[in-house]
Amino acid sequence: MSLLVDExxxxxxxxxxxIGGDHRIPDQSRxxxxxxxxxxxxxxxxxxxxxxxxxxxxxLAGLFSDAATDDxxxxxxxxxxxxxxxGVTVGTLxxxxxxxxxxxxxxxxxxxxxxxxxxxxxHVAIAAEAELSQPVRVDVTGRGxxxxxxxHVVLEAGAHSKALVILDHTGAADHTGNLEVLVGDGAEVTxxxxxxxxxxxxxxxxxxxxxxxxxxxxxxxxxxxxxxVRMNSxxxxxxxxxxxxxxxxxxxxAGQHLEHRxxxxxxxxxCTSLVTYKGALQxxxxxxxxxxxxxxxxxxxxxxxxxxNRNLVLTDGARADSVxxxxxETGDIAGAGHASSTGRFDDEQLFYLMxxxxxxxxxxxxxxxxxxxxxxxxxxxxEVVETLMTAIDEELxxxxxxxxxx
Amino acid sequence: xxxxxxxxxxxxxxxxxxxxxxxKGVDLTINSDETHxxxxxxxxxxxxxxxxxxxxxxxxxxxxxxxxxGEDVLAMGVDERAQAGLFLAMQYPVEVPGVTVSxxxxxxKTSIDGEAPKLRHWVKDVKGAxxxxxxxxxxxxxxxNEGFSGGEKKRHEILQMELIExxxxxLDETDSGLDVDALKVVSEGVNRVKDKTGLGVMLITHYTRIxxxxxxxxxxxxxxxxxxxxxxxxxxxxxxxxxYDRFLTAGV
Numbered sequence: 001m002s003l004l005v006d007e008x009x010x011x012x013x014x015x016x017x018x019i020g021g022d023h024r025i026p027d028q029s030r031x032x033x034x035x036x037x038x039x040x041x042x043x044x045x046x047x048x049x050x051x052x053x054x055x056x057x058x059x060l061a062g063l064f065s066d067a068a069t070d071d072x073x074x075x076x077x078x079x080x081x082x083x084x085x086x087g088v089t090v091g092t093l094x095x096x097x098x099x100x101x102x103x104x105x106x107x108x109x110x111x112x113x114x115x116x117x118x119x120x121x122x123h124v125a126i127a128a129e130a131e132l133s134q135p136v137r138v139d140v141t142g143r144g145x146x147x148x149x150x151x152h153v154v155l156e157a158g159a160h161s162k163a164l165v166i167l168d169h170t171g172a173a174d175h176t177g178n179l180e181v182l183v184g185d186g187a188e189v190t191x192x193x194x195x196x197x198x199x200x201x202x203x204x205x206x207x208x209x210x211x212x213x214x215x216x217x218x219x220x221x222x223x224x225x226x227x228x229v230r231m232n233s234x235x236x237x238x239x240x241x242x243x244x245x246x247x248x249x250x251x252x253x254a255g256q257h258l259e260h261r262x263x264x265x266x267x268x269x270x271c272t273s274l275v276t277y278k279g280a281l282q283x284x285x286x287x288x289x290x291x292x293x294x295x296x297x298x299x300x301x302x303x304x305x306x307x308x309n310r311n312l313v314l315t316d317g318a319r320a321d322s323v324x325x326x327x328x329e330t331g332d333i334a335g336a337g338h339a340s341s342t343g344r345f346d347d348e349q350l351f352y353l354m355x356x357x358x359x360x361x362x363x364x365x366x367x368x369x370x371x372x373x374x375x376x377x378x379x380x381x382x383e384v385v386e387t388l389m390t391a392i393d394e395e396l397x398x399x400x401x402x403x404x405x406x
Numbered sequence: 407x408x409x410x411x412x413x414x415x416x417x418x419x420x421x422x423x424x425x426x427x428x429x430k431g432v433d434l435t436i437n438s439d440e441t442h443x444x445x446x447x448x449x450x451x452x453x454x455x456x457x458x459x460x461x462x463x464x465x466x467x468x469x470x471x472x473x474x475x476g477e478d479v480l481a482m483g484v485d486e487r488a489q490a491g492l493f494l495a496m497q498y499p500v501e502v503p504g505v506t507v508s509x510x511x512x513x514x515k516t517s518i519d520g521e522a523p524k525l526r527h528w529v530k531d532v533k534g535a536x537x538x539x540x541x542x543x544x545x546x547x548x549x550x551n552e553g554f555s556g557g558e559k560k561r562h563e564i565l566q567m568e569l570i571e572x573x574x575x576x577l578d579e580t581d582s583g584l585d586v587d588a589l590k591v592v593s594e595g596v597n598r599v600k601d602k603t604g605l606g607v608m609l610i611t612h613y614t615r616i617x618x619x620x621x622x623x624x625x626x627x628x629x630x631x632x633x634x635x636x637x638x639x640x641x642x643x644x645x646x647x648x649x650y651d652r653f654l655t656a657g658v
Contacts, residue, residue: 366513
């Protein structure tokens with residue numbers, strides 16, 4: 001028996017406070033989307049396509065062009081620094097050199113461009129049964145706004161290995177970045193992707209994972225900086241018993257477009273997935289998009305999935321779009337549900353806290369931190385939590401003293 | 407010794423097309439150690455008085471004064487009023503998801519005192535106050551008012567009052583929705599704070615029931631945005647017998 005729960009109706013939300021809620025049903029299955037290494041298989045997006053309709057494609061022309069990375073003599077478009085300890089082998093992979101390309105096949109033009117223009121992908125291999133005591137760090141530092149940068153990282157975690165990998169984006173560039181993750185059987189892998197770009201940075205990303213039998217995969221997207229960030233975090237399974245958690249936290253200011261898309265392809269029996277994205281928005285033209293696709297194929301018996309997106313609009317002029325899509329091809333599942341809501345900052349909460357002597361700034365901080373509290377507890381990586389809390393406080397200090405959303 | 411003076415207070419609330427006047431000149435003086443019961447029928451403006459004194463942005467003061475020991479309360483922000491010693495126990499306390507009671511209480515105490523409470527004393531104080539209000543210790547780790555029963559919300563309001571130690575407290579229908587046991591626990595809490603700190607209390611209620619547990623020094627009948635009659639304890643007893651009909655007909 002399938003169980004479809006739309007929690008939206010259970011929320012104490014004024015329907016008029018729901019901004020940009022959109023439950024349009026796509027005209028084709030998510031599985032039918034074009035996948036190709038050939039850049040020309042994808043036209044240049046016009047914004048009329050279903051999967052590009054929220055994105056300011058007119059600002060992304062540079063990233064859609066099939067162009068090489070703008071490396072100059074002694075001056076890379078983006079520096080890539082890898083830190084890894086014992087149990088980790090770092091190398092490179094040419095196009096077609098396995099495991100590169102076995103998991104990630106580009107699903108849009110940005111990813112195809114990244115793939116085609118990365119001659120040597122970074123290959124990070126974690127030995128089977130290695131339990132890393134320190135995170136693997138991959139720092140991508142953009143060296144200039146408008147400079148083209150293409151990247152492709154292949155993360156291969158051996159069977160029963162245990163690892164935390166932090167991909168940290170800072171500086172500015174026009175960056176297309178692919179991440180391909182092979183989670184070996186019984187492995188436990190957490191990938192954190194931090195988008196801490198400068199304001200002028202543009203970033204398109206496809207992060208694609210194949211979760212092995214009885215393996216656990218957690219992908220955490222944290223997007224704070226960047227003019228445009230559009231990240232696809234996708235998962236499918238190599239066998240039964242896999243568990244995937246896709247988390248996202250974002251905070252958009254005026255002029256920022258932060259878009260997160262997730263796709264869980266339940267193609268194996270008895271797997272589980274949990275998708276949770278939460279975001280805050282402030283300032284005129286601040287824009288966020290979340291599109292969560294889940295496909296439960298006929299063979300995915302006994303699976304359990306839930307996806308949730310919540311947005312908190314702190315000031316007027318910001319807009320959040322939230323679109324959950326659930327396709328179910330078998331009734332024989334343990335559970336499937338989704339919830340999505342977008343609400344304005346609640347002035348009654350502010351009044352309540354202030355009536356206890358708490359200043360307005362502190363009260364806003366409490367409410368926003370409280371909004372993110374449950375997802376922060378799920379992240380479970382102290383270093384990332386600390387970075388995130390600091391970033392949230394910095395974001396809030398930008399609008400302190402401004403009038404909240406009416 | 408603290409004095410809250412409300413002088414000829416006039417308050418309106420914005421409706422869709424016009425401002426509606428709710429308080430039409432309220433005069434009331436509350437000193438430390440005094441308990442003033444404000445009684446009246448629904449819609450008479452009792453809660454508006456509470457929220458206006460606390461500074462809720464929905465209400466606009468169109469005339470009159472509110473002074474706390476001579477200081478102009480109406481010129482203060484909501485947080486400043488609390489810092490000056492005013493406390494409002496709300497009829498419908500607000501849920502704050504993701505903020506634990508313990509974090510909230512500590513933040514409030516720090517804001518009121520201007521410095522963080524000494525940890526050892528604070529933990530003991532919170533534990534003691536919660537025990538006295540017969541609250542489970544696990545309560546401290548729940549989110550503020552989230553999923554609280556009606557009785558839990560009211561106990562939580564009184565818990566805050568015990569820990570913040572205001573000079574003047576306005577209790578807005580703290581008795582509504584409580585069963586007798588909870589009413590006793592909450593009333594004991596109010597009396598405890600009064601005995602300990604000399605709190606002045608404005609007790610807003612629709613029913614006389616709570617006055618069996620909290621002794622009022624003065625009773626004011628509130629009708630149509632004004633104090634229609636003031637008296638002592640006996641006025642409450644008369645209301646118990648006669649209801650508000652006498653005032654409602656007189657008001658028309």
